[in-house]
Amino acid sequence: MTRAPDILCIGSVLWDIIGRSASAMRQGSDVPGRITRGPGGVALNIALSLSHFGLRPALLSAVGSDAPGEELLALCASRGIDTSHVWRSSELPTDQYMAIEGANGLIAAIADAHSLEAAGDRILAPLQDGSLGSATTPHTGPIALDGNLTAALLTQIAHDSACSAADLRVAPASPGKAERLLPFLQTGRGILYVNLEEAGILCGRPFASAADAGSALCDRGAARAIVTNGAEATADAGPDGLLTGQPPPVLVTRVTGAGDTFMAAHIAAETRGADRATALDRALQAAATHISGDIAT
Structure with a gap:
């Protein structure tokens, strides 16, 4: 792969094991x-999702040098994703995620990202050694970053000149x-993609709407905040003002990955020059399609 990536995706790369049932579930449920x-x-x-939308992403993550890791990277390559910068470990296994979903949404989940956490800042080496950037020649493209990284590493990134x-x-x-x-609020760096509950945690108080949450995050220092709220209105708050959009109504068949699809569609739209309203609408449509199960991303 010689072409430069359109975007870097930094964070968890693993296998999802998802149990789904058409029945509503509660603690202790045993259903088909x-x-x-x-x-x-x-x-x-x-x-x-970015690859599906026609962009060329590159991964910065940690994957074990085991059979699940080899299988995972081969799948990524088949989808046009650059894995040449992924840190490989002969001692750490490839991470996993397990979730249970019912008709009433996500019931429970466990994310085993111990290998990613153990890798630490070794996954960021390409941004330091000149491969994708350095402290003196910082990377200038878009970066999608996820919170499965340790708090220490996220703090480092929020302050890193690279x-x-x-x-x-x-x-x-x-x-x-x-x-x-929180470091991204303190430094005023980055666009935050959060749901209503996550916004409340960051601000230390609950919110009745995504619009209120987005405005509060900006007041706390966020450069820009995009807040989702399930089937209720989504908000995009920032220096250009407050914008809201309504998710289209759909039958929910899966929930895992919906927020990631929303974020990818929004990034793809803005990377191609879409205005804020168009980008938000495309992201909401993509998330709705994912939730309804119409296509696999």
Whole structure:
């Protein structure tokens, strides 16, 4: 692969094991359904969607030198994703994610990203050694960053001169990791992609709407904040004002990866010059398509 990537995706690259049932579930439920295994992780989900939208992403992550890792990277290559900068370990296994989804949404999930966390800043070497940038010649393209990285590494990136000229797009990965994004509020770097609950965690108070949450995040220092709220209105808040968009109504058949698809579609639209309203609409449409299960990303 000789062509330069259109965007870097930094974060989790792993296998998703998802159990889905058409029944509503609660703690202790034992119901019929389907169990699937597929590529996952926030960074990889975004990369796969970006590739689907016609962009050429490159991954910065950690993958084991084991059979699951080889299979995963071969799949990435077949989808047009550059994996030449992925850090490989002979001692750490390829990470995994396991989730249970019912008709009433995500019931529970466990993200085993121990190898990514153990790799630390070794995954960022290409941004330091001149391969994709350095402290003196910072990377200038878009970067999609996910909160599965450790708090220490995210803090490092938020202050790193090697990322100072990049178009940073940051997602927390889950509400439990939302506080890891606080350095991006403190430095005013990056566009944050969060849901209503994650925005509340970052601001230390609940919100009734995405519009209120987006405005509050900007007041706290965010350069720009895009806040989703399920089937309710989504908000894009920033220096150009507040914009809202309504997700189209769809039958929910899957939820894992919907936020990643939304973020990828939004980045792809803006990379191609779409205005804020158009980019938001395309992102909402893409997420709705993903949730309805009409296409695989």
